Amino acid sequence: MNVAIEESWKERLSGEFEKDYFQRLVSFVKDEYRKGAVYPPGPFIFRAFDMCPFDKVKVVILGQDPYHEPRQAHGLSFSVQDGTPYPPSLVNIFKEIESDLGIPVPRSGDLTRWAKQGVLLLNATLTVRAHQAGSHQNKGWEEFTDAVVHHLAEEREHLVFMLWGSYAQRKGAFIDPNKHLVLKSAHPSPLSAFRGFFGNKHFSKANEYLIAHGIEPIQW
Numbered sequence: 001m002n003v004a005i006e007e008s009w010k011e012r013l014s015g016e017f018e019k020d021y022f023q024r025l026v027s028f029v030k031d032e033y034r035k036g037a038v039y040p041p042g043p044f045i046f047r048a049f050d051m052c053p054f055d056k057v058k059v060v061i062l063g064q065d066p067y068h069e070p071r072q073a074h075g076l077s078f079s080v081q082d083g084t085p086y087p088p089s090l091v092n093i094f095k096e097i098e099s100d101l102g103i104p105v106p107r108s109g110d111l112t113r114w115a116k117q118g119v120l121l122l123n124a125t126l127t128v129r130a131h132q133a134g135s136h137q138n139k140g141w142e143e144f145t146d147a148v149v150h151h152l153a154e155e156r157e158h159l160v161f162m163l164w165g166s167y168a169q170r171k172g173a174f175i176d177p178n179k180h181l182v183l184k185s186a187h188p189s190p191l192s193a194f195r196g197f198f199g200n201k202h203f204s205k206a207n208e209y210l211i212a213h214g215i216e217p218i219q220w
Contacts, residue, residue: 005046008054012151016144025140029127037130039066040073045126047075051115057152058118058215059160059206062168065137068128076121078188079111092188092197097220100201117218122148124171146171153180158213160206164188164197181209 003010003017016022029045032038040047063077067087072080078090086094086109094105115121124145129135152159153175161180163169165187175182183205186196207217 003046006050006053009046009049009148012054012155013144013147016147021140021143025144028139029136032127032129032136037070038136039068039070039128039130040075044073044075048077048115048121048123051076051112052118052120054151054156056118057120057156057159058210059162059218060120060122060149060152061162062149062164062171063121063123064165064167065125065134066123066128068131068133068135070130073128074110075126076111076115077123079114079121080109082108082110084109088190089188089193092190092193096188096198096200097203099198100203101220103220114218114220117216119218120152124167142171149175156180158209158215160209162202162206165192181206 003013005013029038033042061077066073066075067080071084072087074081078093080087080090090109091105097103098105111119111121122145125134125136125139125141126145127136127141149172153161153172157179159180161172161175161182163172163182163184168187169184172182183200183202185200185202186192188197203218203220207220210217
């Protein structure tokens with residue numbers, strides 16, 4: 001099956017594209033786009049990979065679902081398109097960066113600038129029906145993105161994995177903390193940010209780890 005995804009990822013994930021679950025997933029997703037509004041727009045489904053080739057990944061931030069309202073999702077977890085109000089979780093991420101590193105809240109919620117520096121902004125589920133959170137869960141995306149995390153954890157070393165909330169922590173439970181830096185905290189959503197996301201200092205910790213291993217830090 002020919003999937004339009006960045007070449008270094010295609011090389012590693014081509015085995016997934018041939019599996020039955022993925023072929024069922026493709027049929028389901030195509031059917032959903034035909035029926036009505038689905039986010040992100042089709043060309044952006046694999047944008048996290050297109051912006052951040054396999055060998056360029058330094059940090060992995062695991063999200064769960066794309067945003068499900070218009071003009072928000074564009075294929076990068078937690079990121080929104082320019083001109084879109086910041087969703088609450090993104091507001092809290094920016095607050096923590098300001099508190100941790102003294103970087104003021106930016107004018108744009110588009111995190112492409114992070115992706116280009118090596119931050120893989122990966123949602124567990126890569127598509128969603130408009131206005132229906134979780135509507136494309138358990139259709140095969142999670143198996144695909146598990147394979148992504150496995151390839152990174154096994155073939156690379158000295159990556160930083162930011163696992164926010166119990167869902168991301170379960171997804172990354174197998175990652176070897178002796179080979180990578182695994183940072184865990186509460187999720188940045190308003191429901192849980194005050195239970196350990198605020199003050200987690202993940203952004204400074206990530207950069208300290210990268211620098212310690214001779215890797216260029218991220219300009220958050």
